[in-house]
Amino acid sequence: MPEITGFSFPNDIHVTWSLMIVMYPYITGFVAGSFIVTSLYHLFDRQEFKPVARLAMATSFAFLLVASLPLQLHLGQPQRGPFVIITPNFTSAMAGFGILYSFYLLVLVLELWFVWRQEIIDRARRSRGMVRAFYAALALGTYDTSPEAIEIDHKAIKILAGIGLPAACMLHGYVGFIFGAIKANPWWSTPLMPVIFLLSAAVSGIALLILIYQLFARIDRRPVVATCVSALASWLWFFLILTITLEELELIVMAYEKSESWLIISELLTTRLSFSYVTMQMIVGGLIPFILLAVVVLMNRYLHERVRNTLATIAAFLTLIQVFSMRWNIVIGGQLLSKSLRGLRSPYEPEIFGREGVLMAIALFVAPFVILWIFDRVLGIEEPEGAGGHGSPPAGQASAGTPAVTHVP
Amino acid sequence: MSDCHDGCNGSRREFLSGTLKLAGGAVVTVIGGAALASSGSAAGTGAPLPGGGDYDWNEHLWAYLVDTTKCIGCGSCARACKAENDVPEGFFRTWIERYVVGMDDSHVDSPNGGMDGFPPVQVGFVATKAFFVPKICNHCRATPCTQVCPVGASYRTKDGAVLVDIDSCIGCGYCVQACPYGSRFIHPATHTASKCTWCYHRITKGLKPACVTVCPTQARQFGDLKKDGDPVRAVVEHDRIQILQGHLLTEPQCYYTHLDKEVR
Numbered sequence: 001m002p003e004i005t006g007f008s009f010p011n012d013i014h015v016t017w018s019l020m021i022v023m024y025p026y027i028t029g030f031v032a033g034s035f036i037v038t039s040l041y042h043l044f045d046r047q048e049f050k051p052v053a054r055l056a057m058a059t060s061f062a063f064l065l066v067a068s069l070p071l072q073l074h075l076g077q078p079q080r081g082p083f084v085i086i087t088p089n090f091t092s093a094m095a096g097f098g099i100l101y102s103f104y105l106l107v108l109v110l111e112l113w114f115v116w117r118q119e120i121i122d123r124a125r126r127s128r129g130m131v132r133a134f135y136a137a138l139a140l141g142t143y144d145t146s147p148e149a150i151e152i153d154h155k156a157i158k159i160l161a162g163i164g165l166p167a168a169c170m171l172h173g174y175v176g177f178i179f180g181a182i183k184a185n186p187w188w189s190t191p192l193m194p195v196i197f198l199l200s201a202a203v204s205g206i207a208l209l210i211l212i213y214q215l216f217a218r219i220d221r222r223p224v225v226a227t228c229v230s231a232l233a234s235w236l237w238f239f240l241i242l243t244i245t246l247e248e249l250e251l252i253v254m255a256y257e258k259s260e261s262w263l264i265i266s267e268l269l270t271t272r273l274s275f276s277y278v279t280m281q282m283i284v285g286g287l288i289p290f291i292l293l294a295v296v297v298l299m300n301r302y303l304h305e306r307v308r309n310t311l312a313t314i315a316a317f318l319t320l321i322q323v324f325s326m327r328w329n330i331v332i333g334g335q336l337l338s339k340s341l342r343g344l345r346s347p348y349e350p351e352i353f354g355r356e357g358v359l360m361a362i363a364l365f366v367a368p369f370v371i372l373w374i375f376d377r378v379l380g381i382e383e384p385e386g387a388g389g390h391g392s393p394p395a396g397q398a399s400a401g402t403p404a405v406t407h408v409p
Numbered sequence: 410m411s412d413c414h415d416g417c418n419g420s421r422r423e424f425l426s427g428t429l430k431l432a433g434g435a436v437v438t439v440i441g442g443a444a445l446a447s448s449g450s451a452a453g454t455g456a457p458l459p460g461g462g463d464y465d466w467n468e469h470l471w472a473y474l475v476d477t478t479k480c481i482g483c484g485s486c487a488r489a490c491k492a493e494n495d496v497p498e499g500f501f502r503t504w505i506e507r508y509v510v511g512m513d514d515s516h517v518d519s520p521n522g523g524m525d526g527f528p529p530v531q532v533g534f535v536a537t538k539a540f541f542v543p544k545i546c547n548h549c550r551a552t553p554c555t556q557v558c559p560v561g562a563s564y565r566t567k568d569g570a571v572l573v574d575i576d577s578c579i580g581c582g583y584c585v586q587a588c589p590y591g592s593r594f595i596h597p598a599t600h601t602a603s604k605c606t607w608c609y610h611r612i613t614k615g616l617k618p619a620c621v622t623v624c625p626t627q628a629r630q631f632g633d634l635k636k637d638g639d640p641v642r643a644v645v646e647h648d649r650i651q652i653l654q655g656h657l658l659t660e661p662q663c664y665y666t667h668l669d670k671e672v673r
Contacts, residue, residue, distance in 0.1 A: 080579040340591070
């Protein structure tokens with residue numbers, strides 16, 4: 001039995017939303033965050049992101065494929081999971097999941113197809129037998145790579161990116177809404193919640209790309225493009241500042257208002273969540289990467305490439321911890337607090353094995369990388385040598401349409 | 410079908426499953442009520458139901474009333490609830506809270522939900538008053554728990570009870586989070602949401618909820634707001650009454666008299 005400080009309503013001592021509900025926003029955060037990065041290139045023509053644009057899109061896809069699994073694993077009656085889509089109750093924020101998820105999946109798959117179309121056709125032409133049939137099926141029977149067709153591809157990619165960006169933001173902002181719209185829980189109930197979730201999604205997506213871009217480059221023995229890393233670091237800094245500002249703003253308003261719940265929330269943060277909130281979310285995952293990224297951004301021109309990459313990598317790793325801590329502190333923290341606003345239960349310790357355990361959470365985090373590896377084998381993530389950028393403007397418009405390459409967001 | 414079947418006797422369960430064969434909770438809500446109204450006496454054993462066998466949920470609007478000055482903290486209600494509804498260990502459909510209050514401080518507890526009564530307590534301040542507060546699902550009219558249910562398994566009946574259709578509940582736990590009163594839990598055996606039903610299997614047969622029946626001091630009362638001369642209706646209509654967490658605008662149908670400011 002968990003220990004209670006103060007008085008909790010007797011049913012409030014159970015943590016109903018487990019580690020899986022921490023993993024769910026963490027994973028969808030990568031979906032949205034990676035898509036933001038790929039959109040910076042495909043939609044906003046930020047050329048500095050070209051080296052990671054395809055990787056970002058594939059990452060978003062890989063994480064999207066596992067995004068619904070933590071929810072499914074959490075359900076008490078998993079076989080009834082499809083009821084959410086078949087018989088949705090539209091007054092429930094949760095009922096929107098099926099629609100948002102399917103819509104974003106559709107847009108993303110379409111965009112992936114247009115971005116990888118030439119690659120698919122090339123592979124279909126190069127291969128024989130069953131493999132050829134596979135790629136021919138993926139190409140949907142069209143082998144048109146004429147300049148006109150490529151031009152149409154570019155337009156389609158741009159339009160889909162334009163639809164995909166708000167769809168990805170909705171998919172993740174909505175996760176924040178699920179918590180933010182629970183008036184019973186003062187630690188969750190704030191209109192800032194969807195915004196905080198969205199900004200931290202951008203943080204986690206960019207941080208993850210900094211890590212896997214360098215990792216993949218090292219595996220493939222390719223050079224890391226310095227402007228790309230410093231641009232990613234700049235945007236990571238930007239979103240980290242916004243995220244932490246809003247996370248703190250929420251608390252400051254609560255404290256300054258001396259709201260009814262502040263007494264118990266301040267106790268929650270300084271006792272039960274002192275490690276995961278103060279130490280991990282604010283200092284290790286917040287302040288330290290803020291300083292490291294400040295060095296990368298403000299002293300960019302003086303830094304040796306290796307130093308810059310190392311600083312950015314450490315900062316990215318720490319911000320991934322920051323975002324995980326934030327998810328943990330929201331989801332679990334909100335359940336340590338009783339709705340009596342008089343009591344806190346002892347910290348929640350997830351099981352190791354089992355459907356909602358730590359090993360499953362690790363498996364869920366690793367699964368997208370396996371999907372990425374398969375994706376790379378089937379379609380190739382890295383752009384083939386000499387190929388033009390899929391999102392780059394057609395010849396003749398380049399100088400007019402492309403903003404100057406810069407690191408500062 | 411509905412959560413009330415946890416403790417229902419066989420007749421109504423057989424009746425519902427036999428005559429309706431329906432899955433969706435919302436469908437049961439609408440059609441089940443109509444079917445019950447038209448052919449209630451055909452249920453199960455064929456014996457007439459205590460309520461006359463012609464229960465029509467359009468004719469009732471149930472309400473619960475607690476007079477906190479009458480509660481002696483004996484825990485009979487919580488024990489009766491557990492026995493009647495087979496409530497699992499460590500979870501509560503109803504419980505009693507003890508408040509010991511002084512000018513500068515207060516102490517609240519509910520050992521095992523008050524099921525075993527309350528042992529003496531020592532507080533580190535000068536206590537000036539002490540009282541018990543029975544708690545139960547508030548069966549709110551504007552309840553957030555049914556609002557957030559993604560599949561409509563949680564629903565409010567026409568006679569004002571908030572129930573769970575355990576055959577369509579997916580066990581997501583969103584309703585548990587949304588209830589401001591801590592009235593809901595995920596049943597460890599069925600893995601679906603569970604809560605107080607006002608003993609729906611009893612009240613539809615003209616009986617009172619188990620907790621009301623066993624209360625030795627009538628601290629807990631149950632009544633019908635649609636019935637003239639109903640004592641609960643009279644109090645709700647004419648006396649000063651309070652509700653829990655009124656600022657959340659959930660419109661509870663569980664009313665309190667003589668509630669203290671310490672109670673949330």
